[in-house]
Amino acid sequence: MRPIATTVAVLACAMLAGPAVAEHHEEQHARTEAFAGLPYWPGYWVSEHQAGTTITGLAPIFTEPNPDLSNFANVMSLRADTANWNEEGQRRVDHVRAISGGRKANGWGFPMMMNSATPLRFLITPEETIIINAYNEARYIYTDGRDMPDELDMWPTTYGTSVGHWEGDTLVIETAMVQTPSDYFHGAPPFSEEARYEERIRMDGDRLVAEFKVTDPVTLNEPFTSSISWVRDEGFDRMIVIDWDNDRTGNDGQFNTIEPNAVD
Amino acid sequence: MKKLIALAGAACAMVGLALAAPSATAHHSFAMFDRSHTTTVRGTVREFQWSNPHAYIQLMAKDAQGRDVEWSLEMGAPMYLYARGWRPRTLRPGMEVSVDLYPLRSGEPGGVVVTVSDASGKEIGTNE
Numbered sequence: 001m002r003p004i005a006t007t008v009a010v011l012a013c014a015m016l017a018g019p020a021v022a023e024h025h026e027e028q029h030a031r032t033e034a035f036a037g038l039p040y041w042p043g044y045w046v047s048e049h050q051a052g053t054t055i056t057g058l059a060p061i062f063t064e065p066n067p068d069l070s071n072f073a074n075v076m077s078l079r080a081d082t083a084n085w086n087e088e089g090q091r092r093v094d095h096v097r098a099i100s101g102g103r104k105a106n107g108w109g110f111p112m113m114m115n116s117a118t119p120l121r122f123l124i125t126p127e128e129t130i131i132i133n134a135y136n137e138a139r140y141i142y143t144d145g146r147d148m149p150d151e152l153d154m155w156p157t158t159y160g161t162s163v164g165h166w167e168g169d170t171l172v173i174e175t176a177m178v179q180t181p182s183d184y185f186h187g188a189p190p191f192s193e194e195a196r197y198e199e200r201i202r203m204d205g206d207r208l209v210a211e212f213k214v215t216d217p218v219t220l221n222e223p224f225t226s227s228i229s230w231v232r233d234e235g236f237d238r239m240i241v242i243d244w245d246n247d248r249t250g251n252d253g254q255f256n257t258i259e260p261n262a263v264d
Numbered sequence: 265m266k267k268l269i270a271l272a273g274a275a276c277a278m279v280g281l282a283l284a285a286p287s288a289t290a291h292h293s294f295a296m297f298d299r300s301h302t303t304t305v306r307g308t309v310r311e312f313q314w315s316n317p318h319a320y321i322q323l324m325a326k327d328a329q330g331r332d333v334e335w336s337l338e339m340g341a342p343m344y345l346y347a348r349g350w351r352p353r354t355l356r357p358g359m360e361v362s363v364d365l366y367p368l369r370s371g372e373p374g375g376v377v378v379t380v381s382d383a384s385g386k387e388i389g390t391n392e
Contacts, residue, residue, distance in 0.1 A: 056366075057338070117341075242342050243315075247318075252372070257368055
């Protein structure tokens with residue numbers, strides 16, 4: 001190709017691509033701006049008062065000689081022991097407790113993954129926030145302005161369906177269609193699949209704090225509310241995901257026990 | 265006095281709740297372990313299971329009659345062991361160790377690990 005023809009061809013391409021390139025740059029700029037306006041919650045978060053868990057698996061508040069008993073209220077508080085259960089709710093609670101001996105599990109599920117010592121990460125983007133723990137349990141909270149999907153487009157799942165939005169630096173999450181939590185994890189509350197969960201999460205100094213509110217016409221006389229918090233624990237330098245595949249919880253009819261290990 | 269009794273009652277209720285509830289990294293209650301005393305077991309590591317929701321030390325030890333008994337010794341979840349300085353190869357098959365543990369209430373040869381020491385008595389890893 002002659003030099004003049006080459007120049008004309010390059011100019012033509014540039015003119016054709018120009019608007020698209022400019023639009024792409026504008027999109028990138030807008031997204032960068034959106035990112036800059038978002039909170040940043042780096043680190044590995046565990047429920048406050050469960051931090052410092054030892055190799056025994058016990059948090060220090062369980063073994064300190066003179067523990068601050070008020071701290072117990074924030075340990076596994078999403079079990080909803082303080083909920084005002086209605087008749088159906090209490091029936092479910094009694095049933096779950098009655099069959100809890102020796103029950104195995106595959107993970108925490110929701111909401112308990114938000115209230116355990118298993119480290120959480122909060123990955124915040126303009127379009128969604130992903131909350132993931134070290135058992136690969138993940139929640140996807142869409143913050144792109146979409147509404148909750150139509151009821152016919154949802155079905156009960158372990159982690160439910162979540163949409164969210166930001167009110168200043170507070171992440172507000174609405175979650176629906178959570179499979180009855182105690183079906184997945186025996187220490188979880190037996191809310192029905194009609195329950196709605198609202199969370200308001202924000203930074204408070206070096207802690208993350210959240211207000212939980214659960215409304216469930218099937219099991220509760222009134223909404224269950226709980227305040228929980230997380231701190232960055234020491235010793236974690238990356239997310240190490242290991243399957244939950246060796247639950248050896250057994251029961252001898254009276255006490256839980258450890259299932260014997262078969263000799264190879 | 266009434267106030268003191270009420271406070272004591274609340275404290276007992278909270279401790280009871282704490283014992284009944286799945287605790288910390290554990291996914292089950294610690295009521296299955298007798299935490300009123302520790303037992304020490306010395307033996308040889310058969311296997312160190314670096315697994316969720318708990319790690320386990322399978323320890324071969326001798327009973328009072330000199331017979332081999334395999335103990336299943338539960339620990340916290342691997343990510344917490346990692347955070348406290350433990351690694352999957354901290355314990356290897358064949359290692360001679362001494363383990364302080366809270367025994368199972370069921371009487372089975374098992375318990376939850378409090379401290380692990382090597383044959384010379386030196387602590388392995390850390391329990392802090």
